[in-house]
Amino acid sequence: MICSFTFAQTNNPSNKAPSSSNTTQSKVQVNQRNGIKAPKKTNSQQSNKGTLADSNKKESAPDYGANNYELRIERGCIRNSFANDKLPSNIGIDNAIFSNYFKNQTSTFFRRTQGFCIPYVVAYGKNNALESLSIMNGFVRNQNSQILTFTPSVFGGFLTQETNLIDQMKKWGELFVPLRDVLYETQRLSDRLPVELAWELNSVVRQIYSEKPNTSDLSDIEVRVIVDFGDRDRWAQIWAVELIDSKNKEVLADAFWLDRNDIPGGFFTSSGESLERSFWTNPLSYRRISRGVGTATVTRKKTTIDPNTSEKVTVNVKSYITHIGIDYAAPTGTPIFSVADGKITYLGYNGGYGNLIVIEHPGNYQTYYAHLSSYNVELQKGGEIRRGMEIGYVGSTGRSTGPHLHFELRKNGIYIDPYSPKNNLDLWTLRNSDAGNFTQNILLLGNILKP
Numbered sequence: 001m002i003c004s005f006t007f008a009q010t011n012n013p014s015n016k017a018p019s020s021s022n023t024t025q026s027k028v029q030v031n032q033r034n035g036i037k038a039p040k041k042t043n044s045q046q047s048n049k050g051t052l053a054d055s056n057k058k059e060s061a062p063d064y065g066a067n068n069y070e071l072r073i074e075r076g077c078i079r080n081s082f083a084n085d086k087l088p089s090n091i092g093i094d095n096a097i098f099s100n101y102f103k104n105q106t107s108t109f110f111r112r113t114q115g116f117c118i119p120y121v122v123a124y125g126k127n128n129a130l131e132s133l134s135i136m137n138g139f140v141r142n143q144n145s146q147i148l149t150f151t152p153s154v155f156g157g158f159l160t161q162e163t164n165l166i167d168q169m170k171k172w173g174e175l176f177v178p179l180r181d182v183l184y185e186t187q188r189l190s191d192r193l194p195v196e197l198a199w200e201l202n203s204v205v206r207q208i209y210s211e212k213p214n215t216s217d218l219s220d221i222e223v224r225v226i227v228d229f230g231d232r233d234r235w236a237q238i239w240a241v242e243l244i245d246s247k248n249k250e251v252l253a254d255a256f257w258l259d260r261n262d263i264p265g266g267f268f269t270s271s272g273e274s275l276e277r278s279f280w281t282n283p284l285s286y287r288r289i290s291r292g293v294g295t296a297t298v299t300r301k302k303t304t305i306d307p308n309t310s311e312k313v314t315v316n317v318k319s320y321i322t323h324i325g326i327d328y329a330a331p332t333g334t335p336i337f338s339v340a341d342g343k344i345t346y347l348g349y350n351g352g353y354g355n356l357i358v359i360e361h362p363g364n365y366q367t368y369y370a371h372l373s374s375y376n377v378e379l380q381k382g383g384e385i386r387r388g389m390e391i392g393y394v395g396s397t398g399r400s401t402g403p404h405l406h407f408e409l410r411k412n413g414i415y416i417d418p419y420s421p422k423n424n425l426d427l428w429t430l431r432n433s434d435a436g437n438f439t440q441n442i443l444l445l446g447n448i449l450k451p
């Protein structure tokens with residue numbers, strides 16, 4: 001087969017999950033589960049701890065500042081030759097034990113190379129330690145494409161994982177959309193992408209495009225998107241985004257999704273830069289933040305006796321308390337979006353919070369959305385939520401002096417300031433343990449760099 005083996009073309013949404021009957025518009029649903037997943041009946045062993053029971057804890061947040069996760073990613077395509085077994089040292093990996101292991105593992109692999117170069121992606125951790133190397137058996141993607149990923153084993157030595165492209169293809173579709181539509185006409189994507197994914201694509205592209213101020217003409221750029229449209233067991237997900245100069249086919253910027261079992265997945269550029277912090281701090285999409293963590297003025301009413309008249313009077317007393325959470329000023333009714341996938345653990349009125357939604361995310365993270373005027377009527381406690389779903393609307397219920405969203409991120413019930421540079425959370429970090437999956441994803445889904 002000579003033609004390039006492309007991803008399934010998805011110029012129309014016909015191969016997506018059918019739209020559910022209860023949708024009012026023809027927008028593509030995020031999967032077959034009617035938008036919002038119903039609660040699973042079997043997981044009632046999940047306790048409520050870490051949500052409201054802990055809401056009054058004012059302990060100082062533990063230090064999540066450990067900065068030892070960050071990876072440096074390099075990629076390229078090295079000329080196919082008789083010396084393929086020396087690939088590690090040829091691309092600068094200085095590790096004799098690994099080089100030997102690599103040679104043993106690839107003796108048959110290199111017999112099936114195709115094309116003139118061997119694409120690779122390598123991830124280095126601290127002190128240039130090798131955290132992952134992925135290689136593909138040729139420049140052209142087709143049904144014979146195979147990827148090997150090498151990672152250090154926790155037991156010492158290394159592990160090899162083999163991935164055949166053909167097994168992975170069914171899951172993903174590829175589509176090309178104009179950059180202008182992604183940035184400014186996002187609603188135009190609604191017949192090709194579920195609304196949450198269109199929003200997510202817009203968010204990703206805004207971040208990676210702004211890094212390229214000298215790309216002059218918007219209309220010359222197209223966006224390549226690799227998307228999994230999901231099924232009844234998993235949410236639809238964008239897996240790769242590339243901004244491509246349509247004249248010279250050069251990739252100007254990119255982002256790749258990384259799925260993780262223990263914590264929520266995230267988007268990272270191919271050089272390892274995280275795009276996640278802005279997702280976790282934008283429950284109103286792109287509204288401006290009026291106030292961060294710090295002191296806030298709280299007005300209390302106090303009844304005193306007027307010394308002149310000896311009558312009871314009520315006066316407003318201003319006091320300062322430490323404000324936990326972030327307040328986003330916005331008009332009543334402004335939609336609020338879930339910042340990440342998770343499960344609703346609280347939905348209802350709660351004292352000073354007013355109308356409150358709490359979402360539990362993998363890794364014992366919780367997000368709080370308070371003072372809401374109303375909720376998305378489809379929500380129910382225990383229901384699963386995807387990032388970007390509309391969950392409620394800005395209001396001023398509870399202890400609030402005007403319409404705004406009060407938002408909190410917590411871990412194990414303890415508040416974390418997502419804006420603090422000290423809080424380099426695993427949520428927005430490429431960890432060493434993520435390296436293998438990440439380098440593999442780039443080779444599976446990304447544009448192949450020519451040597």
Ligand SMILES: [Zn+2]
Pocket residue numbers: 323324325326327405406407
């Ligand atoms: Zn607040």
